[in-house]
Amino acid sequence: MSTVTLTINDTNEKFEFEVLEPTLGPKVIDIRKLYTQTKMFTYDPGFTSTASCSSNITFIDGEKGELRYRGYKIEDLAQKKSYLDTCYLLLNGSLPSEDELKSFDKEIRKRSFVHEGLKDMFKTFPDKAHPMAMMSSAVSALSTFYFEHLDVYDEAEYQVLARRIVAKVPTLAAFTYRRSLGIPFIYPDVNRSYTENFLYMMRAYPNENLKISPIEIKALDTIFTLHADHEQNASTTTVRAVASTGAHPYAAVSAGINALWGRAHGGANESVIAQLEMIGSVENVDKFIKKAKDPDDDFRLMGFGHRVYKNFDPRAKILGKLLEELKHDLGIDLELLKIAQKIEEVALSDEYFIKRKLYPNIDFYSGLILTALKIPRKMFTIIFVIGRTVGWITQWIELRNDKELKIARPRQKYTGPKDNKI
Ligand code: CMC
Secondary structure, X not given: OOEEXXXXXXXXEEEEEEEEOOOOOOOEEOOOOHHHHHOOOOOOHHHOOOOOOOOOOEEEEOOOOEEEEOOEEHHHXXXXXXXXHHHHHHHHOOOOOHHHHHHHHHHHHHOOOXXXXXXHHHHHOOOOOOHHHXXXXXXXXXXXXXXXXXXXXXXHHHHHHHHHHHHHHHHHHHHXXXXXXXXXXXXXXXXXXXXXHHXXXXXXXOOOOOOOOHHHXXXXXXXXXXXXXXXXXXXHHHHHHHHHOOOOHHHHHHHHHHHHOOOOOOOHHHHHHHHHHHHOOHHHHHHHHHHHHOOOOOOOOOOEOOOOOOOOOHHHHHHHHHHHHHHHHHHOOHHHHHHHHHHHHHHHOOHHHHHOOOOEOHXXXXXXXXXXXXXXXXXXXXXHHHHHHHHHHHHHHHHHOOOOOOOOOOOOOOOOOOOOOO
């Protein structure tokens, strides 16, 4: 057993802590007894040096720019497997056989319908409601219709529940869009695949046998796969914190959706395109790079930087390539693309970005592809939600099965008054 020793310099006391060995990645100092032994806390705002749980789902090596789900490289999954293969992999721990995939796919198609009452709930939202607000409300409201899932205790029940949520999320997502336009909702079509069905529910007229091109389906399917999980990011940490209290998964996923909405997290994809449009032309790029570097200006280059990746985000690399391939087929906005390419070029050779290891992240490229898929900007973060739901649920299941589970309850360094008197 490897250990580290903490020496309190003031008193020369020494405390020993075990060092835990992960299968991959940095070693972990087990400080669970730190407080009881030393009467001290650790201070780590934003959890930059904290492993909050053990997990065997997703691995990231931020220095190398590597991402794996259940040990499989993201590049292989994105190129050789479908999003539903990835969902099965995350939920079950192994890739499905042909028959397993067929029956999983069939089950997901059949579970994609939602209660009619839930559909009616959308009528009460104002026309200008943001789809993310409708989405988190709708997922939370699933618990009012499927209340038999509020208390689930075994793996079989968890799996049914996971499949229900994964299957229904695209339907709710498409409803948020149809509601924002005030146009009739389109029911799922069980003859269409997961990703095709979502595009169909977004785009079709009632009773229209809309054809969707395989190129578009493949592009969106890849985007879903790349978003499926990303270890203990802000929204997943939120899902786990809510789940640690014993709250049901609808509450946990709904909270995850709200956490994802922020511009520093999933909301960035919406902001990237808004920012490219604001920059307006290649000639203005230098001016905005200067703003991003100015310590007195809180302007940030959206789609750049990542807490974990200090090398190229591998998801961004895959999407960058896909963007090149789709440039002609999908009619990518070439002016926005030119601005994006110029930003990438300038930032990657600029001392400020190099020193801070700020590379383009997944959101830098996904917005351009989603724009070409004619997905409105307000729906970008919803696309992230569809892809990530399976990750949130898988993490929820892992937490429920974790024998070391404790309610998430960090402490603080108090800086307020000592003893005010009335
Ligand atoms: N533009 C300009 N400067 C930046 C940027 C940026 N996009 N990102 C970080 N910096 C600077 C920051 O000002 C700081 O500089 P200094 O050391 O001089 O104070 C330094 O880089 C470190 O930044 P940080 O905020 O301490 O880093 P973090 O790890 O806490 O934040 C981040 C990571 C993703 C929130 C941040 O890079 C950011 O705000 N990026 C823009 C938003 C974005 O694209 N978010 C999507 C993330 S990928 C999708 C997802 O997983 O959600």
